[in-house]
Amino acid sequence: MDVIVDTISFGGKCLYYFLEAFTFKIIPPKRKDVAGEIVLITGGGSGLGRQLAIHFATLRAIIVLWDINEEGNKETCRLIKEMSNVKVFAYTCDCSKRQEVYQVAAQVREEVGNVTILINNAGIVTGKNFLDIPDDMIEKSFAVNALSHFWTYKAFLPAMIEANHGHLVCISSLAGTIGLNGLSDYCATKFAAFGFAESLFFELDLIKKTNIKTTIICPFLINTGMFDGCVSKYPLLLPILEPKYVAQKIIDAILQEKVYCTLPKSASFILYLKQIMAPKMTVAMVKYLGGETIMASFKGRMKPNTLPPETEEKHQ
């Protein structure tokens, strides 16, 4: 009897949510107002993080920037202050270091208030074939790209739960949905970040904290410098994205409270094919799309601002 009731209830919910999603495709949901929200962006000192900070400033949110790169953070602050009079706070923080995250988070709570929109954006890439990646670089990639998300959630989620209000944003990657050669450590960290954010999305729903939203972003290559040298084989199908465009799309996804956002749109179709194709077909598709050679010309950031100082010294 329970099975029948459960199945009918499940079917009803599926139909309801399907119709809701369908309606939102035709009439996009009302965009939420983020004026006065406290937005913390890790890795706010350059690239995508900087663009997100600038966009949020135009929406009159209070901006908190975290980065290991103090100069980059200052520059983002300057750009924001130049164009608006919103409040912006910059903190030098190595978010791969748990105690440092907790310490700077306490400072933010005292000096700014409770963070209500948390954007885990800081990231690094080594860009080497698996056997060439030094062990400490693998650990560092996990610490920055994945573990840091655990520490920032631990620091800021309790206040969101208490208020049943907040938004958690995970900047994963297309490489967090499909494994690619030359990116084994990066892909693994981005899958980890995706899985962590998705798990918390379910966990928050189960404890009925449904006003804490989750958005997981999976972009293809962005022209920020992080993947300098990489080229797209078919730029019409998979263009290298401009940071301003990506930031705008991420803001749209946040304001519309979308859970998943893959960029560009064509990439969603590729991921769909991956789910339904035989593994050998997926390999053929990845090769056809240039996955085999995408990292061959990788240079990465020539400016040393993505790696923490001690790692740079060892690996330059």
Ligand SMILES: NC(=O)c1ccc[n+]([C@@H]2O[C@H](COP(=O)([O-])OP(=O)(O)OC[C@H]3O[C@@H](n4cnc5c(N)ncnc54)[C@H](O)[C@@H]3O)[C@@H](O)[C@H]2O)c1
């Ligand atoms: N650039 C791309 O092609 C691309 C594609 C998909 C996803 N992403 C992801 O987008 C995010 C932003 O990348 P980006 O392209 O703007 O690169 P970026 O190098 O311009 O920005 C990364 C920022 O993170 C900061 N950072 C690095 N380690 C840190 C640490 N330990 N603590 C605090 N800050 C630290 C850097 O100083 C830098 O300001 C990353 O998570 C990246 O993995 C980038």
